[in-house]
Amino acid sequence: MKVMKFGGTSVGKPERMHQIAELITAAKEPVIVVLSALSGTTNTLVEISNRLAASDKQSAIEKITTLENYYQNFIHDLLQDASILARANDMLNEHFEFLKITQKISLSDALNKDILAQGELMSTKLFSLFLEQAKIEHTLLPALDFMILDQNEEPDLALIQEKLNGLLENYPTINIFVTQGYICRNAKGEVDNLKRGGSDYTASLIAAALKASVCEIWTDIDGMHNNDPRVVDKTVAIEQLSFDEAAELAYFGAKILHPTCIWPAQQENIPVKLLNTMQPTALGTVIKKEAGSVGVKAVAAKDNIIAIKIKSSRMLLAYGFLRKIFEVFEKYKTPIDMITTSEVAVSVTIDSDIHLDEIITELNNIASVEVEQNQTIVSIVGNEIAKTDAVLNKLFQSINEIPVTMVSYGGSPHNISLLIPSEHKTKTLQLINKGLFDL
Numbered sequence: 539m540k541v542m543k544f545g546g547t548s549v550g551k552p553e554r555m556h557q558i559a560e561l562i563t564a565a566k567e568p569v570i571v572v573l574s575a576l577s578g579t580t581n582t583l584v585e586i587s588n589r590l591a592a593s594d595k596q597s598a599i600e601k602i603t604t605l606e607n608y609y610q611n612f613i614h615d616l617l618q619d620a621s622i623l624a625r626a627n628d629m630l631n632e633h634f635e636f637l638k639i640t641q642k643i644s645l646s647d648a649l650n651k652d653i654l655a656q657g658e659l660m661s662t663k664l665f666s667l668f669l670e671q672a673k674i675e676h677t678l679l680p681a682l683d684f685m686i687l688d689q690n691e692e693p694d695l696a697l698i699q700e701k702l703n704g705l706l707e708n709y710p711t712i713n714i715f716v717t718q719g720y721i722c723r724n725a726k727g728e729v730d731n732l733k734r735g736g737s738d739y740t741a742s743l744i745a746a747a748l749k750a751s752v753c754e755i756w757t758d759i760d761g762m763h764n765n766d767p768r769v770v771d772k773t774v775a776i777e778q779l780s781f782d783e784a785a786e787l788a789y790f791g792a793k794i795l796h797p798t799c800i801w802p803a804q805q806e807n808i809p810v811k812l813l814n815t816m817q818p819t820a821l822g823t824v825i826k827k828e829a830g831s832v833g834v835k836a837v838a839a840k841d842n843i844i845a846i847k848i849k850s851s852r853m854l855l856a857y858g859f860l861r862k863i864f865e866v867f868e869k870y871k872t873p874i875d876m877i878t879t880s881e882v883a884v885s886v887t888i889d890s891d892i893h894l895d896e897i898i899t900e901l902n903n904i905a906s907v908e909v910e911q912n913q914t915i916v917s918i919v920g921n922e923i924a925k926t927d928a929v930l931n932k933l934f935q936s937i938n939e940i941p942v943t944m945v946s947y948g949g950s951p952h953n954i955s956l957l958i959p960s961e962h963k964t965k966t967l968q969l970i971n972k973g974l975f976d977l
């Protein structure tokens with residue numbers, strides 16, 4: 539069994555669905571196909587729900603109608619068989635009826651999640667109808683029947699495994715299964731989701747639950763690149779990464795893969811392949827246990843970082859000070875990305891300002907606090923790079939004109955992270971591309 543996940547742009551046009559059908563029927567073993575919503579749909583659903591939350595019903599309805607027209611055009615391009623087209627039409631009507639009804643009900647958290655789930659429900663049903671038209675035997679597996687969260691809102695892998703295996707037993711002769719990425723049920727049984735970009739996570743969870751041979755993530759770029767192609771002119775695809783390297787890259791900004799996607803595959807030691815729907819024969823990137831080679835592999839950047847500098851003379855020779863500080867972040871469920879300390883100060887970075895005011899107020903009770911917004915973390919990732927001086931020397935030589943705010947080195951052997959003011963990001967990535975990758 540293998541898992542093949544196709545992202546929003548890979549399902550976003552009728553002709554892309556043709557390509558996906560070709561790719562999945564060429565598989566030499568049974569496949570579970572995980573689909574995202576058509577590109578742009580989840581953003582639109584978020585927007586609809588924001589407008590409903592703001593009681594802006596009229597403009598919510600306008601958005602819904604525009605989306606409906608888009609899907610109507612889509613099915614007319616995708617489907618020619620009159621009876622299948624009629625079923626697609628009925629299916630869309632049902633989903634858009636639901637969306638239109640939402641403006642009559644008050645928007646709860648549960649209803650909001652129901653709205654967000656419509657994208658994946660529609661994309662998988664459309665693709666299933668398309669396969670039916672092409673006479674490709676398959677079964678649609680509802681993710682809501684097996685993708686379950688526990689009390690802590692984390693995927694319950696043991697339960698997912700039990701439910702999924704139970705479902706698959708009903709179809710011993712089927713070789714192609716289609717299911718929704720992103721959506722799930724929480725411990726209360728309500729429709730929920732794995733957070734934005736969560737379809738990769740779905741794919742990896744399914745791969746782990748079924749001990750699949752491989753988890754393929756199909757997007758519109760030929761694998762993970764050594765640098766951000768939107769910022770520097772020349773980048774190269776990375777052939778192989780270890781799970782740890784890939785997790786660091788995904789977390790620190792490489793957009794191609796969702797960071798949570800790594801752990802389930804890593805736990806069951808299932809290779810993850812990043813492949814390109816537009817160029818299916820390109821090698822792409824394989825992520826597995828072994829790093830493949832030693833040295834620098836890539837640089838990634840994560841924007842919208844906030845640095846908090848916490849200073850107290852009471853920290854001098856004191857114990858328990860760091861605990862008090864961390865407890866504040868824990869209380870507000872705000873993860874810390876980078877951290878550096880000196881004898882009387884500690885600096886941390888966070889990537890969410892949701893509870894920034896409360897955090898600052900509480901920290902002010904124990905220390906003096908300075909906040910710097912608009913920072914970017916630049917992470918250099920590679921196997922054992924933090925063990926060789928050479929990388930560090932080259933890195934700092936290449937960026938000596940950049941005002942670095944913080945440095946994190948030695949926390950993991952695979953990562954060196956720098957914090958810089960965001961206005962210097964482009965220059966920094968360009969200098970590193972030249973200095974460390976010679977590109």
Ligand code: ASP
Nearest residue numbers: 574580720734735736737
């Ligand atoms: N459709 C969802 C989103 O746009 C999930 C995904 O595509 O991974 O966030």
Ligand code: MG
Nearest residue numbers: 545735738794
């Ligand atoms: Mg994605």
